[in-house]
Amino acid sequence: MKNMRKAISLWNRGHWKDYVFSQGMLLIASLLLVFFISIGLGVGTILQRFLSSDLPEEQVRVTPLGVQAGFFQTERGGMEITADIMDSLAALPQVDRIDPQVYAHVPAYLRGLLGGRNYYTDITLEGVSDAFVPDSMLEHIDWNYTLSDSSEKPLPIILSENLLILYNAGFAESNGLMGLTPEGVIGLEVRVNVGSSSIASLQAPPINLRAEIVGTSRNTALFALAVPIEFVEEVNALYLPDDRHTYSALMVTAHEAEDVPEIVRYAEELGLSAETRRGIAQKAEILVGVVTAALGALAAAILFSAVASAIHTLVADLKNRSYALGVLVALGTKRERLVYIFAFQIFFMSLISTVSGGLLGCGLSYLVSTTLLNLLPVLKMAVNSLAVFPVGWLSAGLGLVLSVSTVSAWFFFRKILTTPVTELLRR
Amino acid sequence: MSKPLISAHSIVRFFDSLKVLNGSEFNLTEGEFVAITGKSGVGKSTLLGVLGTLDSSFSGELFINGVNTAEASSSQLAELRREFMGFIFQDFHLLPNLSALDNVLLPAVFCGTDTGSIRDDARAILSRLDLRNDNTPTRFLSRGERQRVASARALVNNPRVLMADEPTASLDEESEANLFDLLDSLRKEKGFAMIAVLHSKKILSRADRILELKEGVLYEKHA
Numbered sequence: 076m077k078n079m080r081k082a083i084s085l086w087n088r089g090h091w092k093d094y095v096f097s098q099g100m101l102l103i104a105s106l107l108l109v110f111f112i113s114i115g116l117g118v119g120t121i122l123q124r125f126l127s128s129d130l131p132e133e134q135v136r137v138t139p140l141g142v143q144a145g146f147f148q149t150e151r152g153g154m155e156i157t158a159d160i161m162d163s164l165a166a167l168p169q170v171d172r173i174d175p176q177v178y179a180h181v182p183a184y185l186r187g188l189l190g191g192r193n194y195y196t197d198i199t200l201e202g203v204s205d206a207f208v209p210d211s212m213l214e215h216i217d218w219n220y221t222l223s224d225s226s227e228k229p230l231p232i233i234l235s236e237n238l239l240i241l242y243n244a245g246f247a248e249s250n251g252l253m254g255l256t257p258e259g260v261i262g263l264e265v266r267v268n269v270g271s272s273s274i275a276s277l278q279a280p281p282i283n284l285r286a287e288i289v290g291t292s293r294n295t296a297l298f299a300l301a302v303p304i305e306f307v308e309e310v311n312a313l314y315l316p317d318d319r320h321t322y323s324a325l326m327v328t329a330h331e332a333e334d335v336p337e338i339v340r341y342a343e344e345l346g347l348s349a350e351t352r353r354g355i356a357q358k359a360e361i362l363v364g365v366v367t368a369a370l371g372a373l374a375a376a377i378l379f380s381a382v383a384s385a386i387h388t389l390v391a392d393l394k395n396r397s398y399a400l401g402v403l404v405a406l407g408t409k410r411e412r413l414v415y416i417f418a419f420q421i422f423f424m425s426l427i428s429t430v431s432g433g434l435l436g437c438g439l440s441y442l443v444s445t446t447l448l449n450l451l452p453v454l455k456m457a458v459n460s461l462a463v464f465p466v467g468w469l470s471a472g473l474g475l476v477l478s479v480s481t482v483s484a485w486f487f488f489r490k491i492l493t494t495p496v497t498e499l500l501r502r
Numbered sequence: 503m504s505k506p507l508i509s510a511h512s513i514v515r516f517f518d519s520l521k522v523l524n525g526s527e528f529n530l531t532e533g534e535f536v537a538i539t540g541k542s543g544v545g546k547s548t549l550l551g552v553l554g555t556l557d558s559s560f561s562g563e564l565f566i567n568g569v570n571t572a573e574a575s576s577s578q579l580a581e582l583r584r585e586f587m588g589f590i591f592q593d594f595h596l597l598p599n600l601s602a603l604d605n606v607l608l609p610a611v612f613c614g615t616d617t618g619s620i621r622d623d624a625r626a627i628l629s630r631l632d633l634r635n636d637n638t639p640t641r642f643l644s645r646g647e648r649q650r651v652a653s654a655r656a657l658v659n660n661p662r663v664l665m666a667d668e669p670t671a672s673l674d675e676e677s678e679a680n681l682f683d684l685l686d687s688l689r690k691e692k693g694f695a696m697i698a699v700l701h702s703k704k705i706l707s708r709a710d711r712i713l714e715l716k717e718g719v720l721y722e723k724h725a
Contacts, residue, residue: 077614077615077616078610078611078612078614078615078617081611081617082611082612085597085600085604085608085611085612088599088600088604089598089599089639090599399597401595402595402596402597402608403608403609403612404580405554405556405583405589405591405595406583406584406589406608406609406612406655407580407581407582407583407584407585407587407609407613408580408584408609408612408613409576409577409580409581409613410576410577410580411577412612412613412614413612416612495557495558495559496556496557497551497556497557500556500591500593500595
């Protein structure tokens, strides 16, 4: 339109401060919206990552109830899984196969070099069959190991990823040790000492073995290292031949994924705990949902106040200037032309503010993400970035901010323009 | 007899239950200067608002340049105000942050008219009204100066009817005489008609007709 720039310049002369303030609020609203969406979804991703499981859909991991605290927990805390229980589960028509897991009933400790520093820690060994090991991992490793192999090859170990997280978050940081990633620990050689105990009298002398971490898993018991089951059975028979034979867990494979609920029901009736991929996912979803809802509520509150403030300032400015609009109409300016000019101005300026706020929000999210990942290696282990930028969601959010603010201003502007001129001219 | 520029019949205007205009009749012909007088609060500004199409909440008939305002769209009425009439408001109604020149150019700028030629006219008329043509916002001008800026704005479009609501209320006697000397000379030059709400006897004597508004009705005082 002819003279558009001049008209906008004349209209705003002496009123730029109000516009800058209202547009500043809009910019902040957009910035916060993008920041919370980006970081909120990033936190959700991290939680999902920490809480997710590698368990195949057709498998159920059956364990005794109770909390594990090193090998002392084993089968003493509640219902034990005996051979009878395993047989009764195996008798279910839905069950295809069962792969038992066994804790070593003797203490062990692990020694190694990490970042040039010696370290050692007490450990629990849990024997698992090759069914526990993913096929992709089995292609590269030999999961068969007995005591007779000790001179020829290292004992293969699978480490809990959650243990790594705890190590990174709680131990490494406070002791000035380097953080560990799942990829970083594979191939790490350590020494494992089995059967050395100061609290129990054992029949055989301790055995010192060469061991190698061959993989990580999210399905292992938290404080146990997964090793081949034949090895653990052998160790238990060597040190405690009279001990009752029980299992730490049973990996039950159903014929079909649909059979899993029936197996879960039966295991729970026996007083055991049954974990499934879906169950873990549901728990994760609930937690992620709670965290996301909390972040969302905070974001909504901040967003609401920022948008309300932006709208209030825009509307207050228009209200203050209804007299000037009256003058323009009285002098023969068509209302349609005023609508066109001001709609353009409101939309254009708000668009600039919203997009700028969005870009600044992305920058802030990136900055916060980088800072947090540098400060907390545990996060770095789980994700490459704490901030995620889903273009669709961000565009929808910014579109909402833009439309709410401009539509509100637009409605108020229309309302002013439908007021009789003589009323507008009364200050 | 020439066709009236403005013709109003049986104009009635209420403010709530108060009847301010009570069947007023009014006609304005080409080049005529009609002065409207009356006591304060009698409804002179209201009448001017109705005749200027700023107020549409009345009953009766109003024809402007042959157009029945009741049947005209808001766009047509806006065009009449812009092209056909010029207004000098009692309170000036200037935009305080704008300079005198920008205030004068305001209608043209907002209507998308080419401001090139109007700018020259605006400068000329500001100069004739002895106003500074600089960037000083009008909020810093004296009342008299603002009154003259308002007059310049009303005249810049070469209206056929000039409506003035107490245009000399803020001026001293000399300035009042100067303004009407200028308006008279412009009226002779350009041929526009004028309706003015006035109190000053000296200025009233310049009018072709004087109408007094009493109890909502216009009475002719003398020619």
